[in-house]
Amino acid sequence: MKLGCFSPPVLWAAQVLLAAGSESLQCEGPVSTRDSGCRPDDVGAREVDYLARGYMFSRPIRLVVSYDWLVLQGPAAPIFEGDPLVLRCQAWRGWPLAQVTFYRDGSALGAPGPNREFSIAVAREVDSGHYHCSAIFQSPGPGSLETASSVAVTVQELFPAPVLRATPSPEPQEGSAVTLSCQTKLPPQRSATRLLFSFHKGGRSVRGRGLSPELQVPAAAQAHSGSYWCEATTEDNHVWKRSPRLEIRVQGPSSSGAPPTLDPAPPKSAAPAPPSPQQASDPHLHHRMGLLLRQMQDVRVLLGHLVMELRDLSGHLKLETRKGTAKQV
Structure with missing residues (x-):
C-alpha cells in the first residue's frame, strides 16, 4: 500500500x-x-x-x-454506535488464503470460509472487544495455519439517553406556560449529526419526530397532567434512545380565603366588594367571581318572586277566613 x-x-x-x-x-x-x-x-x-x-x-x-504473515486490519477512525464496522484479514504480499476465521474475545464469529472481510452493518457498544483472524496460506504461501495479532475495537456511545426536563417546573400553575426539553449531547467528532426528537404521554404520541428538542405548552390545563417521556433518534433510525418518565402535575388556581357565602336577603344598598389585587391578576379567578355574582343576583330575584307569592297567598287565606266567619253568623 x-x-x-x-x-x-x-x-x-x-x-x-x-x-x-x-x-x-x-x-x-x-x-x-x-x-x-x-x-x-x-x-x-x-x-x-x-x-x-x-x-x-x-x-x-x-x-x-508488521512482519507477520497475517495481519488484521481494523478501522482507522473512531467507531460510534450506528456506524458500519469492517475488519479485513490481510495476507503477506496478498497471497491467497483459505479457511479464514474471525474471532472476538477468543470466540469464533462464524465458520471458516474464503471471505477475508468481516463486517457489522450497524455497530453497537456490545460489539466492542479484541478481534483477530486465522487462515491457511495457499500456494505460494507456506501452506500452514497462521493467526494474526489481536486488535482492540471500541464502539463508542453516539449520545447518552436523553433526559426530559420541564421549565419552569414540572408542577405548573393552571393557565401558565410550560416547556418540555429533551436533552442529550453528541460527541465533538459527530457534532454535525442530526437527531430527531419525539414526545409521548403515557402510551400515546404527543408530537411526532422533529428537529426541535422542545415541546411548548402555551397554557397548562388539568388535562396536561400525566407521565411524559421523549425519544431521540438518528435520521437513519440506526440509533434511538428513550428518556426516563417525567410526571407533570398541573396545579389548580390558588385560593387566599374561605369560599364566599350566599346571603338570601342582602341589603339593596350593599355592593359586592371589589376583587383583591391578587384576584384581579388571576383571569381564571376573576371569571369565577363574575359567575358567582350573577348567581347571587338570580337568587335575589327568585327570593323577590317568592315573597310576592307568599303575600298573595296570605291575602287569599285572610279573605277565605272572613267569608267563613260571616256564614256562621
Missing part, C-alpha cells in the same frame, strides 16, 4: 502493510527542508487539518509496519 502527501513540493511514499496502529506519526515540515522529520505525536491525533510554520498539515494517521 502506498501513502502519499500530494501537496507540492512534498511527495513521500513507502511500501508498507497497514494495520491497526500503536503510535501516531506527525510530520513537522516538508521533506525539502532541513527541519523535516516525523516524531511520535505526544499531543494526540487532531480531528482536522492544521497550519504550522506556514504549512498545511493533514490530521495524523496511525501506522504499523
Whole structure:
C-alpha cells in the first residue's frame, strides 16, 4: 500500500502493510527542508487539518509496519454506535488464503470460509472487544495455519439517553406556560449529526419526530397532567434512545380565603366588594367571581318572586277566613 502527501513540493511514499496502529506519526515540515522529520505525536491525533510554520498539515494517521504473515486490519477512525464496522484479514504480499476465521474475545464469529472481510452493518457498544483472524496460506504461501495479532475495537456511545426536563417546573400553575426539553449531547467528532426528537404521554404520541428538542405548552390545563417521556433518534433510525418518565402535575388556581357565602336577603344598598389585587391578576379567578355574582343576583330575584307569592297567598287565606266567619253568623 502506498501513502502519499500530494501537496507540492512534498511527495513521500513507502511500501508498507497497514494495520491497526500503536503510535501516531506527525510530520513537522516538508521533506525539502532541513527541519523535516516525523516524531511520535505526544499531543494526540487532531480531528482536522492544521497550519504550522506556514504549512498545511493533514490530521495524523496511525501506522504499523508488521512482519507477520497475517495481519488484521481494523478501522482507522473512531467507531460510534450506528456506524458500519469492517475488519479485513490481510495476507503477506496478498497471497491467497483459505479457511479464514474471525474471532472476538477468543470466540469464533462464524465458520471458516474464503471471505477475508468481516463486517457489522450497524455497530453497537456490545460489539466492542479484541478481534483477530486465522487462515491457511495457499500456494505460494507456506501452506500452514497462521493467526494474526489481536486488535482492540471500541464502539463508542453516539449520545447518552436523553433526559426530559420541564421549565419552569414540572408542577405548573393552571393557565401558565410550560416547556418540555429533551436533552442529550453528541460527541465533538459527530457534532454535525442530526437527531430527531419525539414526545409521548403515557402510551400515546404527543408530537411526532422533529428537529426541535422542545415541546411548548402555551397554557397548562388539568388535562396536561400525566407521565411524559421523549425519544431521540438518528435520521437513519440506526440509533434511538428513550428518556426516563417525567410526571407533570398541573396545579389548580390558588385560593387566599374561605369560599364566599350566599346571603338570601342582602341589603339593596350593599355592593359586592371589589376583587383583591391578587384576584384581579388571576383571569381564571376573576371569571369565577363574575359567575358567582350573577348567581347571587338570580337568587335575589327568585327570593323577590317568592315573597310576592307568599303575600298573595296570605291575602287569599285572610279573605277565605272572613267569608267563613260571616256564614256562621
